[in-house]
Each structure stands twice: as structure tokens, then as C-alpha cells.
Amino acid sequence: MFEAEVLFNDLSAVKSFVSVATKYEKMPINLISDVYTIDAHSLMGIISLDISKPMTLHVPVDNIPESFFDDIKRYLAQPSV
Numbered sequence: 754m755f756e757a758e759v760l761f762n763d764l765s766a767v768k769s770f771v772s773v774a775t776k777y778e779k780m781p782i783n784l785i786s787d788v789y790t791i792d793a794h795s796l797m798g799i800i801s802l803d804i805s806k807p808m809t810l811h812v813p814v815d816n817i818p819e820s821f822f823d824d825i826k827r828y829l830a831q832p833s834v
Contacts, residue, residue, distance in 0.1 A: 768796065781795065784809070784811070793810070
């Protein structure tokens with residue numbers, strides 16, 4: 754399992770994040786904002802949230818490819834990966 758705070762600067766960042774998530778379409782990737790949990794593969798789902806606030810990226814699996822961490826680095830609110 755992996756959790757981290759992510760932050761998007763604008764809609765183009767959301768769009769590129771969805772492209773990254775789509776690269777791992779078989780892996781469950783969720784974004785949690787307040788009481789809402791959204792599938793991170795869904796552009797419409799993410800833009801329905803308040804993207805001006807940090808969200809929690811939640812990946813509920815143990816076998817996460819190392820390339821995933823490299824791909825999401827730029828979206829982390831506090832890079833630690």
C-alpha cells in the first residue's frame with residue numbers, strides 16, 4: 754500500500770496525471786479529497802474535486818512498480834519518494 758499527498762497546479766497537470774495513471778490501468782489508484790474517493794484514472798472524476806487543495810493519493814496494493822514512483826514524483830505535495 755502507498756499513500757502520499759498530491760497537488761495539481763492546473764488542469765493540464767490533472768490531465769498529465771491521468772495519463773500516468775492510465776499507464777497503470779490494472780492497478781487501483783484512488784484520490785481522496787475530504788469525504789470523496791475518486792478513481793485516479795478518471796479525468797472527469799478528478800476535475801469534479803477541488804484541485805486547488807492537496808489530495809491523498811492511495812494505492813491499495815503491495816506490488817507497485819518502481820516506475821510508478823518516478824512517474825508521480827512531480828505531483829507530490831512534499832516529494833519524499
